[in-house]
Amino acid sequence: MGTAIVAAVAALAGVLMQTLISDRxxxxxxxxxxxxxxxxxxxxxxxxxRGQQYRKIRARRAGRSDTDETIDARWTARDELTEAIGALHTATGDQELLTAVKKARLLVFALGDAAPRPGEVDEATVADIGQQAREAHTELEQAFNQALYG
Incomplete structure (x- = not known):
């Protein structure tokens, strides 16, 4: 009888362990x-x-102001970026990754700031920030890959 109880307990422990491992x-x-x-x-x-920011820069180079449509498109893209950042904050607590996301966000905002008014584009800043933004994108792709696949 004692052997049967030990065997039953061992079997249940094995099932419980397997369930816990599977759940984890x-x-x-x-x-x-x-x-x-x-x-x-x-x-x-x-x-x-970033594409919307470059469209703004192209318009500023041509001396054009924003239209309601271009403003709406840029703000929609900005809102989507903000929502995506929120999703990342709920998906990971990796502060290094979230810091890199914040850096990329600040770069893409600064890109638009380099063309504040029609006919006024700081080309050196556009080139510099544009390069940094592209590099940040590549770095984030690599960081996400590392976080997901080790």
């Missing part, structure tokens, strides 16, 4: 999938907002 793996996979989705969302929103 499933949670880790859900977190990884959530981070992957947030990373894709951020990178896409970053590219779209």
């Amino acid at each position: 793996r499933a949670r880790a996979e859900r977190r990884r999938a959530e981070l992957a989705a947030a990373a894709r969302g951020f990178l896409g929103a970053y590219v779209r907002f």
Whole structure:
């Protein structure tokens, strides 16, 4: 009788252990999938907002002011970037990664600041910040890859 009880307890412990391991793996996979989705969302929103900033710069070079449509498009892209950053904050607590995201966000904002008025574009700043923004994008792709796949 004692042997049967020990065998039953061992079997239950084995099942419990397997369940705990499976649950832990499933949670880790859900977190990884959530981070992957947030990373894709951020990178896409970053590219779209950067594109809107370059459209603003192109218009300023041509001496054009914003229209309601261009303002709306740029603010929509900015809102999407802000939402994507929020998703990243809920998907990871990796402060190094979030700091890199903040740096990229500040760069893309500064890009638009280099062309404040029609006919007024600081070309050196556009070139410098544009290069930094592209490098930040590449660095973030690599950081997300490292965070997701080690």
